[in-house]
Amino acid sequence: MGDADSTTTTAMAAALAIAAALLVSLPVLYSLLLDKTSRKKKKAIPPGSFGLPVVGHTLTLLRALRANTAEDWLSRRAAAYGPVSRLSLFRHPTAFLVGPSANKFVFTSPALTTMNSEAFSRMVGRRTVRDVAGDEHTRVRAMMVQFLKLDAVKRHVAAMEAEVRRHLDAHWRGRAAVAVMPSMKALTFDVMSTVLFGMGRDSAVRRELSAEFQQLVQGIWAVPLDLPFTRFSRCLAASRRGRRAVAGVIGERRAKLERGESSPADDIVTHMLCKGLPDEEITDNVMFLMVAAHDTTAALITFLLRHLDANKDAYAKVLQEQQEIARSKAPGEALSWEDLCRMRYTWAAAMETLRMVPPPFSMLRRALDDVEYGGYLIPKGWQVMNATTMTHWDPAIFPDPGRFDPARFEDPSAIPPYGFVPFGGGARICPGNEFAKVETLVAVHHIVTRFRWKLAAGCDGSFSRSPMPYPSQGLLVDIEPIH
Numbered sequence: 001m002g003d004a005d006s007t008t009t010t011a012m013a014a015a016l017a018i019a020a021a022l023l024v025s026l027p028v029l030y031s032l033l034l035d036k037t038s039r040k041k042k043k044a045i046p047p048g049s050f051g052l053p054v055v056g057h058t059l060t061l062l063r064a065l066r067a068n069t070a071e072d073w074l075s076r077r078a079a080a081y082g083p084v085s086r087l088s089l090f091r092h093p094t095a096f097l098v099g100p101s102a103n104k105f106v107f108t109s110p111a112l113t114t115m116n117s118e119a120f121s122r123m124v125g126r127r128t129v130r131d132v133a134g135d136e137h138t139r140v141r142a143m144m145v146q147f148l149k150l151d152a153v154k155r156h157v158a159a160m161e162a163e164v165r166r167h168l169d170a171h172w173r174g175r176a177a178v179a180v181m182p183s184m185k186a187l188t189f190d191v192m193s194t195v196l197f198g199m200g201r202d203s204a205v206r207r208e209l210s211a212e213f214q215q216l217v218q219g220i221w222a223v224p225l226d227l228p229f230t231r232f233s234r235c236l237a238a239s240r241r242g243r244r245a246v247a248g249v250i251g252e253r254r255a256k257l258e259r260g261e262s263s264p265a266d267d268i269v270t271h272m273l274c275k276g277l278p279d280e281e282i283t284d285n286v287m288f289l290m291v292a293a294h295d296t297t298a299a300l301i302t303f304l305l306r307h308l309d310a311n312k313d314a315y316a317k318v319l320q321e322q323q324e325i326a327r328s329k330a331p332g333e334a335l336s337w338e339d340l341c342r343m344r345y346t347w348a349a350a351m352e353t354l355r356m357v358p359p360p361f362s363m364l365r366r367a368l369d370d371v372e373y374g375g376y377l378i379p380k381g382w383q384v385m386n387a388t389t390m391t392h393w394d395p396a397i398f399p400d401p402g403r404f405d406p407a408r409f410e411d412p413s414a415i416p417p418y419g420f421v422p423f424g425g426g427a428r429i430c431p432g433n434e435f436a437k438v439e440t441l442v443a444v445h446h447i448v449t450r451f452r453w454k455l456a457a458g459c460d461g462s463f464s465r466s467p468m469p470y471p472s473q474g475l476l477v478d479i480e481p482i483h
């Protein structure tokens with residue numbers, strides 16, 4: 001035989017060998033595939049119950065949130081059914097997951113997508129950064145990050161401090177008592193307006209928007225019944241007026257751009273216009289940013305003051321840290337970035353506050369497809385919910401979780417991944433965390449060095465959730481100036 005014939009024979013022999021091997025292994029492959037399919041078929045949905053028809057567990061959970069007993073209610077479910085269970089919320093079957101690995105799954109699984117409640121979408125908009133996914137999400141988020149990243153926030157310190165000083169002069173100085181939460185909400189609104197949206201203090205739109213905004217945020221968690229005289233319909237009307245005011249701002253910024261009087265670096269609205277975002281989406285995202293920053297940052301500062309009032313050791317350390325910084329400066333001299341970096345204990349106290357009272361209580365997602373977690377099948381379309389507080393109060397992660405102890409955050413690397421998640425995680429991690437940090441540190445510096453406070457008579461420091469935490473009487477405190 002020649003060379004060519006011998007090559008052909010070898011190739012045929014190899015092909016036959018492969019075919020034979022395939023034939024022999026086919027039944028094995030087939031049975032493996034069958035096994036996998038049938039296993040998938042057999043996977044059970046999470047244990048638990050869907051509760052009462054239609055209402056499911058919605059009213060029970062909302063009631064528990066208002067009474068601030070939601071953690072107990074959810075803990076009882078986890079104790080009864082384990083770390084993966086089912087319930088029914090807002091008329092949707094929901095998988096309720098507990099623990100750091102559940103947090104990781106919720107924040108990073110590509111099989112899940114974000115979702116907003118109907119009330120939220122009608123009040124804030126349906127084309128916010130949270131409503132878009134993939135490349136569109138990356139694009140819109142990048143526009144925000146441009147103004148929220150560390151470098152940008154460093155440039156905002158002076159403007160934030162000016163707002164804090166002005167706010168305390170106008171609403172704390174000369175007063176005997178202050179409701180801290182409403183005060184910090186107003187401050188956060190002012191900081192956002194100036195720093196992110198370029199609406200100066202004298203801007204009429206800012207005043208108009210402030211009033212509408214205070215009202216519309218109350219509707220975000222209301223039952224979405226648009227009937228005359230319902231809270232929801234009043235808030236919806238405020239939202240419409242607020243949107244008209246934002247549309248006015250967009251028009252004014254566009255005109256300035258066309259006249260060559262502004263640049264994309266000036267403010268977020270101008271930046272989004274230059275990036276070609278449609279007006280409707282700019283409005284939705286401005287509304288979203290206001291909502292995302294407002295109650296969260298205000299709650300952090302408010303509950304930090306509440307914890308400092310109740311924990312004198314921590315208060316003394318924060319006071320000492322802030323007084324040292326104040327003493328190193330001339331009267332009226334602005335805080336620098338280096339000063340903020342020296343506020344280590346104060347930020348540890350803020351983190352401990354976020355551990356004990358995380359503003360967003362849980363994250364909600366929707367399954368885009370059938371997905372498995374923890375040995376159970378979560379069917380396509382189900383909601384998936386975790387509970388941040390349950391991880392934050394897990395004694396295996398944070399021993400003696402009821403104790404306010406900022407020292408836990410002196411070495412954050414000791415905390416397991418996804419064990420502390422007040423700002424979320426994954427691709428949707430809060431881009432405003434540095435912004436919130438700087439506003440908190442600047443506000444606490446001026447409050448602690450200028451005022452002493454204690455809970456007013458009749459104010460017990462308790463709070464409820466709707467679902468953002470809100471202290472009773474807005475945390476009414478008696479204040480006196482430090483001379």
Ligand code: HEM
Pocket residue numbers: 114129130141144148289292293294296297300358359360363364421422423424425427428429430431432433435436
């Ligand atoms: C203490 C203050 C704050 C807390 C605790 C907080 C918490 C969170 C959390 C947990 C998420 C993720 C939600 C999820 O995964 O479903 C989030 C998202 C977001 N936050 Fe914050 N936030 C705070 C302040 C701010 C501020 C000051 C801003 C803006 C100025 C902001 C802007 C946003 C935005 C735009 C998103 C959506 C990100 C995305 O979907 O890509 N937040 N925040």
